[in-house]
Amino acid sequence: MEVKAITRLAAGALALVTLAACASERGAAPEATTAAGQPSAAASQETFGTLQSPCGPGTAKGATDQGVTDTGITIGFGDDRGFPKAPGLSKEMGDAVGAMIKWCNGQGGINGRKITGNQYDAAYMQAATVMQKACKQDFMLVGHGFALDEAAEQYRVGCKLPMVAGYTVGPNAAMGPMKFEPVPYPVDHFNAAPLRVAAKTFPGFASDVDLITSTSPAVMAGSKKIEAAMKSIGVTPKKCGVQLNNEGDPSYVPFAEKFKSCGVKALWTSKSPDPAAFSLLEALDRVGADPTLVFEATWYSQAVAKWNAAGQGDNLHAGLIFQPFENAGQVPAVKKYLDLVNAESGKTALLGMQATSAFLLWATAAKDCGSDLTRQCMVNKLSQVHEWTGGGLHAPTDPGGNLPASCSLMVKLTGSTYKQVAPATVGEFDCDPANVIKTDPSTWGTKLGEDRIATTFLTPDVIKPQG
Template identity: 65%
Template sequence: MKVTKFGRLAAGALALAMVTTSCASERSGDDGVSAGGGQSSGGGRYFGTLPSPCGPGDAKGATDQGVTDTTITIGFGDDRGFASAPGLSKEMGDAVKAMIDWCNEQGGINGRKIKGNQYDAAYTNSVKVIQQSCKQDFMLVGQGFAMDEAAEQHRVACKLPTVAGFTVGPNATMGPMKYEAVPYPVDLMNVGGLRIAEKLFPEAKEKADILLSTSPAVTMGTNKVSAAMKKLGYKQLNCGVRLNDAGESSYMPHAEKIKKCGAELLWSSDSPDPGQFSLLESIERVGAKPKYLFEATWYSSLVAQWNKAGTGDNIHIAMIFQPLENADKVPAVKQYMDLVNAQKGKVALLGMQATSSFLLWAQAAKNCGSNLTRQCVINELSKVHEWTGGGLHAPTDPGANKPSSCALMVKLTGTKYEQVYPKTIGEYECSDDIVLETDPKTWGTKLNEDRVATTFLTDDVIKPQS
């Protein structure tokens, strides 16, 4: 495996330097050119290593829905109004709003200012939101709606393209006219966390297990992880700990079962909540000390504040994003934080994800010039096969809807996260064997030869043209 560095750019570097085991390389990514990574260099603006797609120009024409001589109207948003979890994914809308202002301050895209329609799907209203967007927006950009699956048939029917911040449902994830800066397709899986765990604590590979759940969504995730563990030679103990998604009256019986089973490495695809915290506290009380390998949702201020007593000091999290803690070494992360903080918005991992998707869309829109149509933007997006959001994350392949083949690991100690692998800040572990094919039984949808979900597919969707 190799380590690849993205925190800095070598002057003039446009090509990827391929290296052998455990060597560091300088890489710009196709979305960056030689610049130094600051706000400006050589008279031009940058986002991290990415030359700004925004600026003045003389683009003209009402070329498509939401486009005029002077404006481009896009939709964006999150689920912040969900009563059961107020502020859900608020960081995504905050990020896109900040990026619209950043872009417009430079002159918009080719001189057209961006107008943003901000939506709150509030978890249960995704269909209504998509129906509104269908009537007025050029495209959806950087949004994240937890119940996107329910609205997908409406998005496809009205031929509304999207460069999503994230997608959840299998048909939304693999849908037509959909691109993401950070794809998580149903048929391919980044197993960087498991690969890095093999190096950090190889002995635990012989005594690993997965925390199960009554949640169908979590179960879908754990089924994929279980299959990946088998492929990688992890020995699962099958301790049988299945947590009620609605909570348990006591987590001590589960903790005792984990201790008796002898699990030394525990994976969870669940998100942090009071029940999960109670389980970890119970495991500590019974005297068990497994290593925890958790999803990126555990990289949050909520978890950090809960861990003041150190109960979660064994939590390890694999990510493809640069941690916020690396901002002083990674210009794009600092720039994201500065822009959102200036508007008193919420800074969090999903905000960086939305930011990267906005930049991906903006670059494609810029390349279309005056001929700003949905068809042209989709054509441009389909050509992008290496993308880092200016250094926010490891390279992905948005054009082919393929995940990154890189990862890094952070560890929680007290209330602070720290990158523990690779040791050097700004580096990732990268290898082709970090991406595995998944079992079609776990996809949740049928794909055609182009790896597009067929459930809502029609003959007249907008397809990339060469």
């Protein structure tokens, strides 16, 4: 990749990380099958939501690959928590994987092999350095999330290090070889379910919606993709001509008045919640505009709930493919995640559930490999998983096919409280295979082969699925 391309990615990745990965603070999976070296009944009593635990004692043996011995498996995980400009960035991911390792080892590990985790802090700008360390010592990367993963991808591919990522950001990372995610966000397909749910729920969204854009490269790219997705479902944005300055604006009242005079009844944004976005929403309230706000999952957060104490965002909705924490009473997997991470005094957030689902996906495949725990076996097994919910943490996805969910649910913010409003039944998703649409190749950011794998860093000896 050219240096200037990496520089452009760095400028937008901090915002894009939350957009691409459904990050914010705030269907049934297939059960694992018995594998060689895995006892059946005694170790199968523990569950994670609807998923039978893949962890337990066993007799698996062999130093079968880097990071694997008779008694242990070494994996890498981590986040960007040390980034000075955003302390604690994605900390919930490392906290979740750490809690899951402890949970799994407490049951006996994977087929009797205990898990050791090397925790990395990429601190946003050090992803390439972290990847080079992982290349030398880890069996796989599991449940991690590095905002600048694009800069690290050439090293990962070069050392043939498979990963079950918590999320990916860069197009080459999202479409890379030996890469699996519990909740894929491929560049060539898009889940338009949140848009369809909004169009069905709010008449004004279908007829008089516009996008809040900004000069941020990440937001511009996200907005372009959303606009194309809207048109594919018969929704045409009004194009009122409002674009926020990524560096801030002296006043947001003129923008609010422009939306009001334009006749906007609904607004969508790919912009993350920040002081500028809050100022615009406050300005909309001040000028008497009252559009329905239907925003990205990043707006399901403690920061937004805290800001809305005065009720200026009571028209705010967020489309999610994860179960919200408020549904923990009806969704056992969510309660399990909260209990495990809270027991370790960790940070809980949607990205934490995403990392948890990644760990469960990895562990399920590792269990199935039994004594033959090799990277080749893992790639084979993971490529065969075409329906996954993390035990009920999220809507069904296709990790093996690198395809997104076709579902969504919507939550509404009232004061400082979120509540599911669509579908009406708590815990249910609105799903339709037609929600997954193909995207314009001009938006991909990379070249894909016939197998939908990015070709930028591809080498002839990468590990490919067999059999």
